Amino acid sequence: MTVLDHPAIRDYLRRLDAATAALPPDERAEIREGISAHLAEALSPTATDVEVRNTVAALGDPYEFVAQPAHPAPAAVPAQPASGRGALEIAAVVLLLIGAFIVPLVGWVAGVVLLWTSKAWTRGQKVLGTLVVPGGLGAWFVAFLVAVPLGAQSCMTSVSGDGTLTVCEEGGLPWWVLVPLAVYIFVGPIFTAVYLLRTAGRAPAR
Amino acid sequence: MATLTTQLRRGVLEYCVLALVAKEDRYGFDIAKTLSAMTPMAVSEGTVYPLLSRLRKDGAVETRWVESDAGPPRKYYAITTHGRRALADFAEEWATFRDGVDALLEGGAP
Numbered sequence: 001m002t003v004l005d006h007p008a009i010r011d012y013l014r015r016l017d018a019a020t021a022a023l024p025p026d027e028r029a030e031i032r033e034g035i036s037a038h039l040a041e042a043l044s045p046t047a048t049d050v051e052v053r054n055t056v057a058a059l060g061d062p063y064e065f066v067a068q069p070a071h072p073a074p075a076a077v078p079a080q081p082a083s084g085r086g087a088l089e090i091a092a093v094v095l096l097l098i099g100a101f102i103v104p105l106v107g108w109v110a111g112v113v114l115l116w117t118s119k120a121w122t123r124g125q126k127v128l129g130t131l132v133v134p135g136g137l138g139a140w141f142v143a144f145l146v147a148v149p150l151g152a153q154s155c156m157t158s159v160s161g162d163g164t165l166t167v168c169e170e171g172g173l174p175w176w177v178l179v180p181l182a183v184y185i186f187v188g189p190i191f192t193a194v195y196l197l198r199t200a201g202r203a204p205a206r
Numbered sequence: 207m208a209t210l211t212t213q214l215r216r217g218v219l220e221y222c223v224l225a226l227v228a229k230e231d232r233y234g235f236d237i238a239k240t241l242s243a244m245t246p247m248a249v250s251e252g253t254v255y256p257l258l259s260r261l262r263k264d265g266a267v268e269t270r271w272v273e274s275d276a277g278p279p280r281k282y283y284a285i286t287t288h289g290r291r292a293l294a295d296f297a298e299e300w301a302t303f304r305d306g307v308d309a310l311l312e313g314g315a316p
Contacts, residue, residue, distance in 0.1 A: 034255035041235040060250020
């Protein structure tokens with residue numbers, strides 16, 4: 001049994017880990033390694049309780065010595081952002097998705113306003129929420145009214161002396177435009193809603 | 207009372223560690239004990255380790271392992287050229303700063 005198994009030392013190392021949690025992983029590991037080596041150097045495996053506690057006391061409180069002094073070090077990026085997934089965030093996502101049905105256009109715009117007001121998402125995430133897809137699920141309606149006829153074939157049947165003739169014209173948009181567009185319009189709003197809900201409060205606040 | 211010394215100390219502690227290592231290569235435990243034994247420094251021994259980590263990251267010191275008959279290998283810290291330069295710069299600034307403050311405290315012009 002090494003001296004590092006001593007309960008007072010295990011507690012100390014736990015406290016050290018907590019105090020260094022916000023540091024970059026390599027620094028964190030290095031500090032822990034240094035302190036462990038220090039303890040092994042200072043104490044023999046048969047160290048008494050008193051010796052262990054004295055050594056730990058001489059090391060000092062990790063929260064004290066890990067506090068950043070002169071160097072404006074790449075300071076701890078807070079793991080939690082300013083706000084998490086609260087009422088504001090849920091309202092934003094709901095309005096983005098179906099706001100256009102509640103009040104056409106305005107409902108979705110309200111969702112956008114809430115989206116950008118919230119602190120739970122990064123700017124990049126907010127841009128995504130705005131562009132994918134404008135109008136939310138309301139975009140489906142626009143799609144049916146506009147995009148589908150654009151893509152559809154239109155067939156004309158004309159009767160002439162020789163018999164019936166059916167001429168089908170290709171739609172205005174090639175398939176390699178239609179398919180991504182369809183994915184964007186139909187899947188986009190749902191993807192965005194789920195994504196925003198899941199990432200609310202997860203990324204560092206900007 | 208404690209706060210003023212703490213603030214002064216924090217600004218120079220890194221350079222004090224560097225100065226120790228500049229004279230000769232040392233391992234962590236040794237540096238920790240020496241520094242905390244210096245009364246004006248009055249820092250707990252653990253303070254040294256985050257400092258050493260940053261000094262190494264900044265390239266002011268480099269490390270190597272040395273076999274020890276007393277037990278497991280020890281990690282020795284050595285100053286680098288970059289570290290020497292940083293220390294020299296600090297020494298210059300510190301001298302100017304110290305002389306300035308001394309002069310003010312004594313009430314005369316430098």
